[in-house]
Structure formats: structure tokens, C-alpha cells
Amino acid sequence: MVKKILIKDNDFKITDRNVACIGYFDSLHLGHQDLLNKTISEARRLGLKSALICFKPDPADIISKTKTRHIFSDSEREKIIKNFGIDLLIIIGFNEELMKMDGNEFIKTYLNRMNMEELISGFDFSFGYMGKGNNELLKKVGNFESIVIPEHKHYGKKISSSRIKSELTKGNLKLVDKMLGYSYYQNLKVVNVSQKGSKWLIEAIKAEKNIIDIKDGDYESFSLRNGIFSFENKIRYKKGEIIKFYVNQ
Numbered sequence: 256m257v258k259k260i261l262i263k264d265n266d267f268k269i270t271d272r273n274v275a276c277i278g279y280f281d282s283l284h285l286g287h288q289d290l291l292n293k294t295i296s297e298a299r300r301l302g303l304k305s306a307l308i309c310f311k312p313d314p315a316d317i318i319s320k321t322k323t324r325h326i327f328s329d330s331e332r333e334k335i336i337k338n339f340g341i342d343l344l345i346i347i348g349f350n351e352e353l354m355k356m357d358g359n360e361f362i363k364t365y366l367n368r369m370n371m372e373e374l375i376s377g378f379d380f381s382f383g384y385m386g387k388g389n390n391e392l393l394k395k396v397g398n399f400e401s402i403v404i405p406e407h408k409h410y411g412k413k414i415s416s417s418r419i420k421s422e423l424t425k426g427n428l429k430l431v432d433k434m435l436g437y438s439y440y441q442n443l444k445v446v447n448v449s450q451k452g453s454k455w456l457i458e459a460i461k462a463e464k465n466i467i468d469i470k471d472g473d474y475e476s477f478s479l480r481n482g483i484f485s486f487e488n489k490i491r492y493k494k495g496e497i498i499k500f501y502v503n504q
Contacts, residue, residue, distance in 0.1 A: 257337045262365070263348045269370045273343055274298040275306035276375040277366075279313060281416040282326040283335045285436045286377065286407035291339050293404060294375045298342070303372055306343035307336055314349050326419055328463035331442065345369065358388020362396045371399040378406050409434055426470030441466060458483050 260269060274297045276290040283291070291307065298305035309332075315323045327335065336344060347353070347365065356364070361383050366374065374393060380403075382388040393401040407414045414434045422431050423439070431439045447458035 257341060258343050260343060260345045261348070262345065265364050271304040271343060272370050272372060273304040273306040274301060274373045274375070275308050275369065275371050277308040278377060278380065280307070280309050280332065280336065282419055282435060283339070284414050284416065284419060284434050286414045288436060289404050289407050290375050290377060291341065293402065295340060297373055301372055304342040306345055307341045308345045308347065310349040311346050312349060314354065317349055317351060317354050322465050324420070324465055324467040326416060326467060328466060355384055358383030358392050359396055361388060362393065367398045373400045373402055375402050375404060377404055420467050423467055423469045426472045428469065428474060
């Protein structure tokens with residue numbers, strides 16, 4: 256059972272001694288999983304809780320003052336995180352005040368008070384005002400051991416959420432699946448159903464806003480053109496309910 260901790264301001268207390276990883280974790284791709292697996296293994300080695308620290312909303316939304324298209328919604332992202340077996344899910348509410356906080360202050364106000372033995376971060380992790388905080392600052396100011404995980408590459412290129420988004424817009428779902436380490440899917444809401452011979456013709460819309468659109472085209476488990484879906488035998492359907500289309504399963 257995952258314990259969810261919401262931090263809305265600097266008035267918080269985390270009682271469980273833990274090993275944590277930190278990031279936004281838009282998709283929990285293989286690079287993110289390197290952090291998560293290291294966190295869980297270190298927590299088990301030390302007999303502590305494993306924790307994942309993330310932010311809500313996406314810091315990019317506050318910094319750019321625009322709505323970023325995501326790979327998964329916040330609620331779906333939390334479900335995926337929980338499936339990896341983490342003990343503590345720590346969500347820091349991100350706002351303009353936090354955006355303007357420098358790296359030193361962020362460490363002292365938040366990270367140093369999270370009861371951590373170790374903090375696991377990616378090689379390019381940045382934080383604080385203008386993103387000037389980095390792993391070197393964590394090692395210098397943090398009251399925990401800072402462990403840095405190297406980049407995870409696929410065919411010589413870094414796996415990242417931005418790369419996955421780019422491949423989704425191109426319709427390269429098989430490549431996306433390889434970078435995720437699991438099958439990509441979207442939550443959809445059925446708005447109309449009609450039968451075409453032995454098949455169902457489904458008209459559906461995305462169940463969540465601000466989810467990136469994949470390229471129109473034919474895919475292994477469904478056909479997608481302007482929100483119209485043709486059922487295949489791997490898809491289950493219940494009229495009027497939100498359904499999941501799992502690609503490449």
C-alpha cells in the first residue's frame with residue numbers, strides 16, 4: 256500500500272526514514288525506472304522506506320505559463336508509479352513562490368526535512384530558480400547522500416519524455432513502447448457506438464485534457480482517425496464507460 260503525502264507549503268513532517276528519488280516523472284520511462292529501481296534496492300538494503308518525490312502541477316506549466324501536453328495525466332501517472340512498488344509518494348505543490356526559490360533554499364526548506372538517508376537523481380537533474388540547482392549542490396548542501404544515475408540511451412540517444420512525445424506525434428508507438436518498457440495507452444471516453452458487420456465502430460474522445468495526441472493512423476490494436484476507433488479482438492468495451500486502449504499488447 257502506497258502512502259501518499261501532499262506538501263502544499265513548508266509546514267510538513269515526514270516520519271518515515273527513507274531513500275528517495277526525485278523528478279517530474281511524466282511517463283515512468285526506462286530512464287525513470289533506473290532511478291526507481293535504485294531507490295527500491297537501496298531502501299531494502301538499508302531497511303528503510305522507498306520514496307518518490309514529484310511535483311504537481313508540472314513545473315513547466317508555471318514557468319512557461321502555458322499548459323504542457325503530457326504523456327499521462329497526473330492521476331494515471333500516480334497509478335503507474337504505485338505499480339512499481341514504491342512505499343511513499345511525496346507530491347510537492349509547485350507554484351510561483353517555489354519557482355522563485357533558489358537551489359540552496361529549496362534543499363534546506365524541503366529536501367533536508369524529508370528524513371532521507373539517500374536521494375537518487377538523474378544525471379541532468381536541475382532545480383531552483385532558473386534551474387541553477389544541480390547534483391553538485393545536492394552533494395554540498397544536502398544532509399543526505401546524493402546518488403546520481405547516468406543517462407539511459409536507446410540506439411545511442413537519451414531516453415526522455417520530450418523524445419517520447421515527439422515519437423508519439425509521429426506515430427512510432429513500437430519505439431515508444433521500447434523506451435517506456437511497457438505498452439503505451441490512453442484513457443478514452445466512448446461517445447458513440449455502431450456495428451459494422453462483425454466489428455464495432457467506436458467514436459471516442461480523450462478522457463483527460465492536455466494529453467498529447469498521437470498521429471492518425473492504423474495501429475496493431477485499434478485504428479485511429481479523428482477520434483474514430485475500430486475494435487479489434489484485444490479490446491474490451493462497455494458502453495458509456497471510460498475505457499483503456501492498450502497498444503501492442
